[in-house]
Amino acid sequence: MVAEDGRGLVLVVEDDPAIADLVGRYLRRDGFGVHVERDGPGGLAAAGRLGPVAVVLDVGLPGLDGVEVCRRLRAAGDHVPVLFVTARDDEVDRVLGLELGADDYVTKPFSPRELVARVRAVLRRGAPRPAPDVELAVGPVVLRAGSRRVLVDGREVALTATEFDLLAHLLAAPDRVFTREQLLGAVWGYASSAGTRTVDVHVAQLRAKLGPGAPIRTVRGVGYAGGAP
The missing domain is CATH 1.10.10.10 (Winged helix-like DNA-binding domain superfamily/Winged helix DNA-binding domain)
Incomplete structure (x- = not known):
C-alpha cells in the first residue's frame, strides 16, 4: 500500500506501547505511513488487509510470536520485506531461519534512526529498477x-x-x-x-x-x- 506521501505504509507489530510509539514517530518523520498492531494475530490480519510495503515485527508477541507470524505470511505467498526486532542476540539465527526469508533484524535496545535506515535499505533492495537483461x-x-x-x-x-x-x-x-x-x-x-x-x-x-x-x-x-x- 502506498501512503499519501508516496513512501508507503509500514506495519509495526510491537506489544510495548513506548517502543511502538517511538518507532512510529521516527518512521512518520521520514515520510512513511504507519499502522501499529499489538499482537501476532492482529499483525497477521493487518498484513493481509493493508498490504504494507514493509513490516517491523517484534519476536516476543502475545498470541502468535513474530517468527510464527512471518512463517504464516511466507506460507501464504506474501513476501513483504520483514525486519525483525529481537530481544536477544542469540535469537538472530532463529528469526532469520532458513524457512522464513526475513530480510534484516535489529536487537533491543536499538537506535530508531538505525531502524528507519534499515527499513529504507530493505525497500531499496526490493524496489523495481531498470536492469540490463544480463x-x-x-x-x-x-x-x-x-x-x-x-x-x-x-x-x-x-x-x-x-x-x-x-x-x-x-x-x-x-x-x-x-x-x-x-x-x-x-x-x-x-x-x-x-x-x-x-x-x-x-x-x-x-x-x-x-x-x-x-x-x-x-x-x-x-x-x-x-x-x-
Missing part, C-alpha cells in the same frame, strides 16, 4: 538480472529481494573475495561489524535454496566469493 550462469544456477529470476537446472527458485541481490553481487565479480563488511555495505546498505552475522545466515539460506551447486565459496577468515563451490 544472464549470469555458474554450473546449474542461472541468474537473470532483468527479470530478477534465478533458475536451478531450469527450475525457478523463489528468493527474497535480499537473497537475490546478495547472489547477484557475488556472481557479478566471480572469484573476487568480499568481506562480510563489504557485503553489508553493498547489499544491505550499511556497514557494521556488529551485523555481520546476517551475512552468514543469508548465505546459508541461499545455499539451502540453491542446493549443492550453489555458486558461493567460503574463504575462511575473510568472507565469501561467487563461483563454483
Whole structure:
C-alpha cells in the first residue's frame, strides 16, 4: 500500500506501547505511513488487509510470536520485506531461519534512526529498477538480472529481494573475495561489524535454496566469493 506521501505504509507489530510509539514517530518523520498492531494475530490480519510495503515485527508477541507470524505470511505467498526486532542476540539465527526469508533484524535496545535506515535499505533492495537483461550462469544456477529470476537446472527458485541481490553481487565479480563488511555495505546498505552475522545466515539460506551447486565459496577468515563451490 502506498501512503499519501508516496513512501508507503509500514506495519509495526510491537506489544510495548513506548517502543511502538517511538518507532512510529521516527518512521512518520521520514515520510512513511504507519499502522501499529499489538499482537501476532492482529499483525497477521493487518498484513493481509493493508498490504504494507514493509513490516517491523517484534519476536516476543502475545498470541502468535513474530517468527510464527512471518512463517504464516511466507506460507501464504506474501513476501513483504520483514525486519525483525529481537530481544536477544542469540535469537538472530532463529528469526532469520532458513524457512522464513526475513530480510534484516535489529536487537533491543536499538537506535530508531538505525531502524528507519534499515527499513529504507530493505525497500531499496526490493524496489523495481531498470536492469540490463544480463544472464549470469555458474554450473546449474542461472541468474537473470532483468527479470530478477534465478533458475536451478531450469527450475525457478523463489528468493527474497535480499537473497537475490546478495547472489547477484557475488556472481557479478566471480572469484573476487568480499568481506562480510563489504557485503553489508553493498547489499544491505550499511556497514557494521556488529551485523555481520546476517551475512552468514543469508548465505546459508541461499545455499539451502540453491542446493549443492550453489555458486558461493567460503574463504575462511575473510568472507565469501561467487563461483563454483
